[in-house]
Amino acid sequence: MVVFAGQGDARRSMALLWRTEEPGESRPGPKPGLSVDLIVDAAIAVADAEGMAALSMRKVGERLGRTGMALYTYVPSKGELVDLMYDKALGELPTAHDLAGGWRPAVTAWAGHLWHFYQRHPWVLQVSQARPVLGPNEFALLESLVAILRETGLRPPALRGVVSLLFDFVRGAARTVAESRQAPSATGVSDEEWWHTRSRLLEEVAPGFAARFPMVAWIESEAGVPGEGEPYLEHQVNEAFTVGLTVLLDGVQAAVGRTGPPAGPVTAP
Amino acid sequence: MVVFAGQGDARRSMALLWRTEEPGESRPGPKPGLSVDLIVDAAIAVADAEGMAALSMRKVGERLGRTGMALYTYVPSKGELVDLMYDKALGELPTAHDLAGGWRPAVTAWAGHLWHFYQRHPWVLQVSQARPVLGPNEFALLESLVAILRETGLRPPALRGVVSLLFDFVRGAARTVAESRQAPSATGVSDEEWWHTRSRLLEEVAPGFAARFPMVAWIESEAGVPGEGEPYLEHQVNEAFTVGLTVLLDGVQAAVGRTGPPAGPVTAP
DNA sequence: CGCTGATATCTTCTGCCGTAAAGAGATCCG
DNA sequence: CGGATCTCTTTACGGCAGAAGATATCAGCG
Helix, strand or coil: CCECCCCCCHHHHHHHHHCCCCCCCCCCCCCCCCCHHHHHHHHHHHHHHHCHHHCCHHHHHHHCCCCHHHHHHCCCCHHHHHHHHHHHHHCCCCCCCCCCCCHHHHHHHHHHHHHHHHHHCHHHHHECCCCCCCCHHHHHHHHHHHHHHHHHCCCHHHHHHHHHHHHHHHHHHHHHHHHHHHHHHHHCCCHHHHHHHHHHHHHHHCCCHHHHCHHHHHHCCCCCCCCCCCCHHHHHHHHHHHHHHHHHHHHHHHHHHHHCCCCCCCCCC | CCECCCCCCHHHHHHHHHCCCCCCCCCCCCCCCCCHHHHHHHHHHHHHHHCHHHCCHHHHHHHCCCCHHHHHHCCCCHHHHHHHHHHHHHCCCCCCCCCCCCHHHHHHHHHHHHHHHHHHCHHHHHECCCCCCCCHHHHHHHHHHHHHHHHHCCCHHHHHHHHHHHHHHHHHHHHHHHHHHHHHHHHCCCHHHHHHHHHHHHHHHCCCHHHHCHHHHHHCCCCCCCCCCCCHHHHHHHHHHHHHHHHHHHHHHHHHHHCCCCCCCCCCC
């Protein structure tokens, strides 16, 4: 499920994201037993442990000793809660990177941090990217990347493409690992078991596979060997991540060389 | 929601995907009023029209003049149905590409086809990639890409990285557009309206934005102008797609140059 | 032809979900 | 103390996937 925030009162959503509600000194009625932060933390804990699909208002409420409906006092809807979870989780990421070695190692570090972040919080990958959440930490993440990439000397139109490419790549690679991690608990079948069963069935159901798909058979040859206890798929994806990032950065380097280093005009292809 | 296939009888799933069930001539009982193909087509129609989130067994059954439960006669669960939809839809893609101009234009064409395919069937992007569906058309798509990339002379380990990078990039870019297309109907707010409201609120709630996030402000400058009637976000993503693909292919070119240019098309030391 | 048993289809039911509506009870100001 | 206001619960609605079981439909046999 791709999760959209509700369209109800946009102002309130933004105020929640940027924490700009007034303290509200001494009002009538009972003291709030919960807070937005408490709720968001509980929701993140649920999503980390059981995945986005298992996240429900009732379950978050239960974790806080309340009913699901109690949350609606603090948060307009589930969609807004997800936005808050998203932006809060992003706060874990570092906001500055060492540029002493130039942009390339800095981008590599940035990508590595994001990669590991997605492993810790796979549910983040399910939040829609089409309509950005526009929270402070989402901007901080973008800010940190652009601060690095500005060193390349590329102009904004080209850089926007590079930024998208980087995000799409890291997210895509992370998604594959993340889903393979949640798949065992979601389906009750371990990775090894699943692959073993499926490859046996494939031979059974598609005889002459190697003849019908020679390129597929070829590219799956010369496979690297996973380390001790490392799941097969995860190993493949880790290797693919390293290789892919190298290729990507080589492409950026080429663009830099084409437009001239830290000073130069923009040329369209 | 990321959709996993049910773990129930894997053999039956594979048989359905590869269409290897025996015809079963003249059995007692009423003639089947439906077929797997009919159901899959109806389900694709629903998903194309209303998105994956709106796809339910009841709705598909309704479209065929049956209840939702009637489908379980033909298909083990919703997960398997989604796998069948996925592989059937992929059958639309071409399986061979012209290599006369070398690998670069061929990859560009391949990526363009996939990109447009995802625009036609955005729901495909919601099918989990961690555990491949292993249907014939999924393999055919991979086969067609590897057939092109083999021309580069790169070896399988490096090529696997390039393949992942390409898939992740095209999927990520397509996802952004696809979600922005479905967002208006899902939330009832048009893109223009949404952006206008949000950017006004952003200034209100985060004064001094440009000072706090100078790099973000900078990279959003020099924006290209959308064509007549082209949504703003969509225009940005289209530009990013072109730039990103160029950068990516430059990176491949660099890798090719590093391992030695492909004098002979097929084999390298 | 009519019966029997296999099979397809439909109905009912369970237990989830998000959230609207209404109200119980706590807490403060005047 | 009285009324206003707030938190939180209860109840209810319509939706979902799917289990269990009832019913309708047909082939082949006598």
